[in-house]
Amino acid sequence: MSDTERKNSPGAQARDKAARDKATPAASKSARRDGAKKEADSPQGLARKVQELKEFFEEAKVELKKITWPSRKEAQATSIAVLVLTVVMAVFLGLTDMSLSKIVELLLS
Template structure:
Protein backbone atom coordinates (compact mmCIF):
# COMPACT_ATOMS: atom_id res chain seq x y z
CA UNK A 1 0.00 0.00 0.00
CA UNK A 2 2.92 2.31 0.68
CA UNK A 3 3.97 2.07 -2.94
CA UNK A 4 0.66 3.53 -4.06
CA UNK A 5 0.97 6.51 -1.75
CA UNK A 6 4.42 7.61 -2.87
CA UNK A 7 4.60 10.60 -5.16
CA UNK A 8 6.26 10.06 -8.47
CA UNK A 9 9.51 11.90 -8.89
CA UNK A 10 9.60 13.57 -12.28
CA UNK A 11 12.23 12.14 -14.56
CA UNK A 12 15.17 14.04 -16.03
CA UNK A 13 13.46 14.24 -19.42
CA UNK A 14 10.37 15.80 -17.86
CA UNK A 15 12.48 18.30 -15.95
CA UNK A 16 14.40 19.28 -19.09
CA UNK A 17 11.18 19.67 -21.06
CA UNK A 18 9.64 21.82 -18.32
CA UNK A 19 12.80 23.92 -18.06
CA UNK A 20 12.82 24.55 -21.80
CA UNK A 21 9.14 25.52 -21.81
CA UNK A 22 9.56 27.77 -18.77
CA UNK A 23 6.94 25.97 -16.67
CA UNK A 24 7.96 24.69 -13.27
CA UNK A 25 6.44 21.66 -11.60
CA UNK A 26 4.51 23.86 -9.14
CA UNK A 27 3.14 26.10 -11.89
CA UNK A 28 2.20 23.10 -13.98
CA UNK A 29 0.06 21.57 -11.23
CA UNK A 30 -1.57 24.78 -10.00
CA UNK A 31 -5.21 25.48 -10.91
CA UNK A 32 -4.33 28.86 -12.42
CA UNK A 33 -1.78 27.29 -14.76
CA UNK A 34 -4.31 24.80 -16.10
CA UNK A 35 -6.55 27.60 -17.37
CA UNK A 36 -3.67 29.46 -19.06
CA UNK A 37 -2.17 27.80 -22.08
CA UNK A 38 1.46 28.13 -23.20
CA UNK A 39 2.07 31.41 -25.02
CA UNK A 40 -1.15 32.92 -23.66
CA UNK A 41 -1.35 35.83 -21.25
CA UNK A 42 -3.41 35.46 -18.10
CA UNK A 43 -6.11 37.98 -18.96
CA UNK A 44 -6.52 36.86 -22.56
CA UNK A 45 -9.38 34.54 -23.56
CA UNK A 46 -8.86 32.50 -26.69
CA UNK A 47 -11.31 29.95 -28.00
CA UNK A 48 -10.04 26.42 -27.55
CA UNK A 49 -8.82 24.79 -30.73
CA UNK A 50 -10.93 21.93 -32.02
CA UNK A 51 -9.50 18.63 -30.78
CA UNK A 52 -7.76 16.61 -33.41
CA UNK A 53 -9.62 13.34 -33.81
CA UNK A 54 -7.70 10.65 -35.64
CA UNK A 55 -9.79 9.28 -38.45
CA UNK A 56 -10.69 5.63 -38.26
CA UNK A 57 -8.77 3.54 -40.75
CA UNK A 58 -11.01 2.37 -43.54
CA UNK A 59 -11.83 -1.24 -44.35
CA UNK A 60 -8.94 -1.72 -46.77
CA UNK A 61 -6.35 -0.32 -44.34
CA UNK A 62 -7.65 -2.58 -41.57
CA UNK A 63 -7.48 -5.58 -43.89
CA UNK A 64 -3.94 -4.79 -44.97
CA UNK A 65 -2.84 -4.33 -41.36
CA UNK A 66 -4.41 -7.68 -40.46
CA UNK A 67 -2.59 -9.43 -43.31
CA UNK A 68 0.73 -7.87 -42.25
CA UNK A 69 0.20 -9.16 -38.71
CA UNK A 70 -0.72 -12.62 -40.05
CA UNK A 71 2.49 -12.75 -42.06
CA UNK A 72 4.55 -11.82 -38.98
CA UNK A 73 2.83 -14.51 -36.90
CA UNK A 74 3.27 -17.17 -39.61
CA UNK A 75 7.00 -16.53 -39.61
CA UNK A 76 7.04 -17.57 -35.94
CA UNK A 77 5.39 -20.95 -36.64
CA UNK A 78 7.51 -24.09 -36.49
CA UNK A 79 6.25 -26.08 -39.46
CA UNK A 80 6.43 -29.91 -39.39
CA UNK A 81 8.54 -31.73 -41.92
CA UNK A 82 6.98 -33.59 -44.85
CA UNK A 83 7.64 -36.92 -43.10
CA UNK A 84 5.91 -35.77 -39.89
CA UNK A 85 2.90 -34.48 -41.83
CA UNK A 86 2.55 -37.75 -43.77
CA UNK A 87 2.77 -39.78 -40.54
CA UNK A 88 0.15 -37.67 -38.79
CA UNK A 89 -2.17 -37.89 -41.79
CA UNK A 90 -1.84 -41.68 -41.86
CA UNK A 91 -2.67 -41.92 -38.14
CA UNK A 92 -5.77 -39.75 -38.63
CA UNK A 93 -7.00 -41.84 -41.61
CA UNK A 94 -6.53 -45.11 -39.68
CA UNK A 95 -8.38 -43.74 -36.63
CA UNK A 96 -11.26 -42.54 -38.81
CA UNK A 97 -11.66 -46.04 -40.29
CA UNK A 98 -11.50 -47.68 -36.83
CA UNK A 99 -14.07 -45.29 -35.32
CA UNK A 100 -16.28 -45.61 -38.42
CA UNK A 101 -16.26 -49.40 -38.13
CA UNK A 102 -17.00 -49.22 -34.39
CA UNK A 103 -19.91 -46.80 -34.84
CA UNK A 104 -21.22 -48.92 -37.75
CA UNK A 105 -21.24 -52.03 -35.57
CA UNK A 106 -22.98 -50.17 -32.72
CA UNK A 107 -25.59 -48.82 -35.19
CA UNK A 108 -26.29 -52.27 -36.65
CA UNK A 109 -26.50 -53.80 -33.16
CA UNK A 110 -28.92 -51.17 -31.87
CA UNK A 111 -31.11 -51.36 -34.97
CA UNK A 112 -31.34 -55.18 -34.59
CA UNK A 113 -32.21 -54.72 -30.89
CA UNK A 114 -34.98 -52.23 -31.75
CA UNK A 115 -36.39 -54.65 -34.39
CA UNK A 116 -36.46 -57.48 -31.82
CA UNK A 117 -38.18 -55.28 -29.20
CA UNK A 118 -40.79 -53.89 -31.62
CA UNK A 119 -41.51 -57.18 -33.41
Template sequence: MAKKKKKNLEQAKKQDQGLQGKIAQFKEFFEESQVELKKVTWPTRKETLQMSGTVLLFVAVLALFLGLVDVTLAKIIEAVLS
Protein backbone atom coordinates (compact mmCIF):
# COMPACT_ATOMS: atom_id res chain seq x y z
CA MET A 1 0.00 0.00 0.00
CA ALA A 2 2.80 2.41 0.86
CA LYS A 3 4.39 1.92 -2.57
CA LYS A 4 1.07 2.66 -4.26
CA LYS A 5 0.61 5.91 -2.31
CA LYS A 6 4.18 6.95 -3.03
CA LYS A 7 3.69 6.25 -6.74
CA ASN A 8 0.46 8.27 -6.77
CA LEU A 9 2.21 11.19 -5.06
CA GLU A 10 5.03 11.11 -7.60
CA GLN A 11 2.54 11.14 -10.48
CA ALA A 12 0.66 14.07 -8.94
CA LYS A 13 3.92 16.03 -8.58
CA LYS A 14 4.84 15.35 -12.22
CA GLN A 15 1.41 16.52 -13.41
CA ASP A 16 1.70 19.69 -11.30
CA GLN A 17 5.17 20.42 -12.70
CA GLY A 18 3.88 19.82 -16.23
CA LEU A 19 1.05 22.30 -15.67
CA GLN A 20 3.43 24.91 -14.26
CA GLY A 21 5.69 24.41 -17.28
CA LYS A 22 2.77 24.99 -19.66
CA ILE A 23 1.76 28.15 -17.80
CA ALA A 24 5.36 29.41 -18.00
CA GLN A 25 5.45 28.71 -21.75
CA PHE A 26 2.13 30.55 -22.18
CA LYS A 27 3.43 33.61 -20.31
CA GLU A 28 6.66 33.59 -22.30
CA PHE A 29 4.71 33.42 -25.57
CA PHE A 30 2.66 36.49 -24.70
CA GLU A 31 5.69 38.46 -23.52
CA GLU A 32 7.50 37.70 -26.78
CA SER A 33 4.37 38.60 -28.75
CA GLN A 34 4.26 42.03 -27.08
CA VAL A 35 7.91 42.64 -27.99
CA GLU A 36 7.25 41.72 -31.62
CA LEU A 37 4.12 43.90 -31.82
CA LYS A 38 6.19 46.91 -30.75
CA LYS A 39 8.40 46.34 -33.81
CA VAL A 40 5.46 46.49 -36.25
CA THR A 41 5.17 49.57 -38.46
CA TRP A 42 1.45 50.27 -38.62
CA PRO A 43 0.02 52.12 -41.66
CA THR A 44 -1.30 55.64 -41.25
CA ARG A 45 -4.98 56.43 -41.68
CA LYS A 46 -4.26 57.95 -45.11
CA GLU A 47 -2.37 54.83 -46.27
CA THR A 48 -5.15 52.58 -45.02
CA LEU A 49 -7.82 54.56 -46.87
CA GLN A 50 -5.75 54.62 -50.08
CA MET A 51 -5.19 50.87 -50.00
CA SER A 52 -8.85 50.19 -49.20
CA GLY A 53 -9.89 52.38 -52.14
CA THR A 54 -7.48 50.56 -54.43
CA VAL A 55 -8.85 47.18 -53.37
CA LEU A 56 -12.46 48.29 -53.84
CA LEU A 57 -11.68 49.69 -57.30
CA PHE A 58 -9.93 46.45 -58.29
CA VAL A 59 -12.90 44.39 -57.06
CA ALA A 60 -15.34 46.56 -59.04
CA VAL A 61 -13.28 46.31 -62.24
CA LEU A 62 -12.88 42.56 -61.86
CA ALA A 63 -16.61 42.11 -61.16
CA LEU A 64 -17.45 44.10 -64.30
CA PHE A 65 -15.02 42.06 -66.39
CA LEU A 66 -16.32 38.72 -65.10
CA GLY A 67 -19.91 39.87 -65.59
CA LEU A 68 -19.18 40.76 -69.23
CA VAL A 69 -17.44 37.41 -69.79
CA ASP A 70 -20.40 35.59 -68.25
CA VAL A 71 -22.96 37.41 -70.42
CA THR A 72 -20.85 36.85 -73.56
CA LEU A 73 -20.40 33.15 -72.91
CA ALA A 74 -24.09 32.75 -72.06
CA LYS A 75 -25.04 34.35 -75.41
CA ILE A 76 -22.56 32.12 -77.28
CA ILE A 77 -23.90 28.97 -75.60
CA GLU A 78 -27.50 30.08 -76.23
CA ALA A 79 -26.70 30.62 -79.94
CA VAL A 80 -25.02 27.21 -80.24
CA LEU A 81 -27.85 25.34 -78.49
CA SER A 82 -30.69 26.98 -80.47
Protein backbone atom coordinates (compact mmCIF):
# COMPACT_ATOMS: atom_id res chain seq x y z
CA MET A 1 0.00 0.00 0.00
CA SER A 2 1.45 3.34 -1.02
CA ASP A 3 1.68 6.38 1.27
CA THR A 4 -1.08 8.11 -0.68
CA GLU A 5 -3.41 5.13 -0.31
CA ARG A 6 -2.59 4.88 3.37
CA LYS A 7 -3.38 8.59 3.91
CA ASN A 8 -6.70 8.28 2.03
CA SER A 9 -7.89 5.13 3.81
CA PRO A 10 -11.04 5.49 5.96
CA GLY A 11 -9.11 4.63 9.13
CA ALA A 12 -6.48 7.28 8.47
CA GLN A 13 -9.15 9.86 7.74
CA ALA A 14 -10.92 9.05 11.00
CA ARG A 15 -7.64 9.33 12.95
CA ASP A 16 -6.90 12.68 11.29
CA LYS A 17 -10.36 13.99 12.16
CA ALA A 18 -9.98 12.82 15.78
CA ALA A 19 -6.60 14.55 15.99
CA ARG A 20 -8.07 17.79 14.60
CA ASP A 21 -10.98 17.62 17.06
CA LYS A 22 -8.56 17.09 19.94
CA ALA A 23 -6.47 20.02 18.82
CA THR A 24 -9.53 22.31 18.61
CA PRO A 25 -9.55 24.69 21.56
CA ALA A 26 -12.44 24.37 23.99
CA ALA A 27 -13.43 27.99 23.38
CA SER A 28 -14.19 27.34 19.72
CA LYS A 29 -16.18 24.21 20.61
CA SER A 30 -18.32 26.19 23.02
CA ALA A 31 -18.69 28.93 20.41
CA ARG A 32 -20.03 26.35 17.93
CA ARG A 33 -22.38 25.00 20.61
CA ASP A 34 -23.58 28.52 21.44
CA GLY A 35 -24.06 29.23 17.74
CA ALA A 36 -26.17 26.10 17.34
CA LYS A 37 -28.19 27.05 20.40
CA LYS A 38 -28.77 30.58 19.08
CA GLU A 39 -29.84 29.09 15.74
CA ALA A 40 -32.39 26.87 17.50
CA ASP A 41 -33.65 29.86 19.50
CA SER A 42 -34.04 32.03 16.39
CA PRO A 43 -37.50 32.27 14.80
CA GLN A 44 -36.39 30.27 11.75
CA GLY A 45 -34.77 27.59 13.93
CA LEU A 46 -37.84 27.38 16.14
CA ALA A 47 -40.16 27.13 13.15
CA ARG A 48 -37.96 24.39 11.70
CA LYS A 49 -38.06 22.46 14.99
CA VAL A 50 -41.86 22.78 15.16
CA GLN A 51 -42.12 21.53 11.56
CA GLU A 52 -39.83 18.56 12.35
CA LEU A 53 -41.95 17.72 15.40
CA LYS A 54 -45.12 17.90 13.33
CA GLU A 55 -43.62 15.58 10.69
CA PHE A 56 -42.51 13.15 13.40
CA PHE A 57 -46.03 12.85 14.82
CA GLU A 58 -47.54 12.45 11.34
CA GLU A 59 -45.09 9.63 10.55
CA ALA A 60 -45.75 8.02 13.93
CA LYS A 61 -49.49 8.10 13.22
CA VAL A 62 -48.91 6.36 9.87
CA GLU A 63 -46.77 3.68 11.52
CA LEU A 64 -49.36 3.08 14.26
CA LYS A 65 -51.99 2.39 11.60
CA LYS A 66 -49.79 -0.43 10.21
CA ILE A 67 -49.87 -2.36 13.49
CA THR A 68 -52.03 -5.48 13.64
CA TRP A 69 -53.26 -5.66 17.21
CA PRO A 70 -54.11 -9.05 18.73
CA SER A 71 -57.71 -9.89 19.46
CA ARG A 72 -58.92 -10.08 23.05
CA LYS A 73 -58.87 -13.89 22.86
CA GLU A 74 -55.25 -13.94 21.59
CA ALA A 75 -54.14 -11.49 24.29
CA GLN A 76 -55.75 -13.61 27.00
CA ALA A 77 -54.19 -16.81 25.65
CA THR A 78 -50.68 -15.37 25.54
CA SER A 79 -51.09 -13.82 29.01
CA ILE A 80 -52.15 -17.16 30.45
CA ALA A 81 -49.21 -18.88 28.73
CA VAL A 82 -46.81 -16.37 30.28
CA LEU A 83 -48.31 -16.82 33.74
CA VAL A 84 -48.17 -20.64 33.51
CA LEU A 85 -44.54 -20.55 32.34
CA THR A 86 -43.67 -18.16 35.17
CA VAL A 87 -45.22 -20.46 37.78
CA VAL A 88 -43.47 -23.53 36.31
CA MET A 89 -40.10 -21.77 36.32
CA ALA A 90 -40.61 -20.48 39.86
CA VAL A 91 -41.38 -24.00 41.13
CA PHE A 92 -38.42 -25.47 39.23
CA LEU A 93 -35.98 -22.86 40.51
CA GLY A 94 -37.37 -23.13 44.05
CA LEU A 95 -36.94 -26.91 44.10
CA THR A 96 -33.46 -26.66 42.58
CA ASP A 97 -32.43 -24.05 45.14
CA MET A 98 -33.82 -26.08 48.03
CA SER A 99 -32.13 -29.30 46.89
CA LEU A 100 -28.78 -27.60 46.30
CA SER A 101 -29.03 -25.92 49.72
CA LYS A 102 -29.60 -29.31 51.36
CA ILE A 103 -26.64 -30.80 49.49
CA VAL A 104 -24.34 -27.94 50.57
CA GLU A 105 -25.63 -28.23 54.14
CA LEU A 106 -24.88 -31.97 54.19
CA LEU A 107 -21.39 -31.41 52.79
CA LEU A 108 -20.54 -28.69 55.31
CA SER A 109 -21.88 -30.49 58.39
